[in-house]
Amino acid sequence: MVTIPKIPGDSQISRLMRQFINHLTVERSLSVNTLAAYSRDLGKYLGHLGARGVTEAADVTSEDVASFPEYLEGMATSSIARSLISVRAFHKFAFEEGATPSDPAADVQPPKIPSRLPHALTVREISALIDAAGMGDGPIPLRDRALVEVLYGTGARISEAIGLTMDDVDLDGRTIRLYGKGRKERILPLGTYAADAISAYITRARPDLARRGTGAKELFLNQRGRPLSRQSAWGVIQAAAGAAKLSVHVSPHSLRHSFATHLLEGGADVRVVQEMLGHSSVTTTQIYTHVSRETVKEVYAGAHPRAQTPMV
Template structure:
């Protein structure tokens, strides 16, 4: 298990924080990345409590929680909301465990984050990105093309894609097994382009990459034969976007957005898209159904018999 920096602050409160994080990891089966994010947020919060000379959990007052929220001003609203969610969840856990008689964070609300339309790429830009990623000689371009085809062809999160093992991919059945947040498993279809790209990579590239390493079941490998990291996968996408001379910002999440948007534009049912994305809530998927006013007006003008004068 990866080591981590102990939580700061008064020891009684820090011990409760460690118990809370263990609860998230073991009982709620949250991912390592999510628990690490909560640890960073609680580190800031506990340092704030120590600075205010709050030594016991029973001494925490609503104004202590509110003052921490004020200290977060200037950060991105999403970061503030996440930090406050960590603080609220911690205090709810402590209260439910009977460690304190009141929940000082119960009435402290995080800021409301406005809904934002995800940015989807044009289909031609996606094709150009994948082509640029697979251009060149040697095993790396074959790997990069396969990775890009998987990201766009399945809507996988970057962590899900680099987490694939060889056995998770069934080329004969044209499917892949992904492990999402909390290790929740789902099986998604692989399109013909993705199957072709993965097959070429497995036959012509992966064996030479694997020969440089200690041996691993991971599907995507780096030049040292070790599992490809999320950071390296991000760099692959950025380099492909530069070579394709794309004017739009491209990230792993851009490909996931594009996957969902293009499916819905093609007539896919939103509940199917929800399943493919691994969203636990339909409301998370529904953001992809929002379209611009220009698109609405264009469709209206073309489809309604009385639209034109």
């Protein structure tokens, strides 16, 4: 279970940071994972400002903000960029609340992250992963197969999948209800494979697991009958990838990437895929169209007689 780190200290700026986190919690209803990331980022920023002798929000300068990446030296560019985004959001909040006379972070831009195309598994690799997850006897393989089928069959984020309750699944109507960022609800169709895997798990495995616990409402349970944790779900994917002897790195997000890529390659409209993924902007979804274009290029290069200069 993810916990939100408490921002330490009793300085004016640390108190203001805690007020900001409370604002994100109450006013914007952000997920626990997002709130934890903001708290970690601001905790690091507080350490940076403390090293520079700054304890009042009104005393922070643009140079203080701009030098923060140096304090984070050694971290990935994406992590530094995210931390600066958290800092920018905090200073904007402080300015709008009247706690500072200006916004020192307004003109500080996060570092550009190199464009990286998400890795999508092939359909054959997906099948091998699902088969490996369902190998063995007892309730756990049935649960693991259902989990992987849900992740690939709906494109759910790992937090959305483990947050599913029994009431979120409608096997008769073949739909599933997911709650995304900000508790935004979306209802998705369940494919035959995913529906059958969930049905087998609910009928033949979940009652046994539930008897070991205290009546958890979540769909996916661990061996003690408690809700499956994010870390355990990651472990399921890693174990299945190892058993399937896949040569590529596999994470829960790999299944989400694969879901989107395979839909687009099959001719799905990008706006429909956007809705299914729960993206607020189609721009986020369009990264998957680049993956599909690479596939098109590969097919063209291998199939068209004049795609490449002949060897001499």
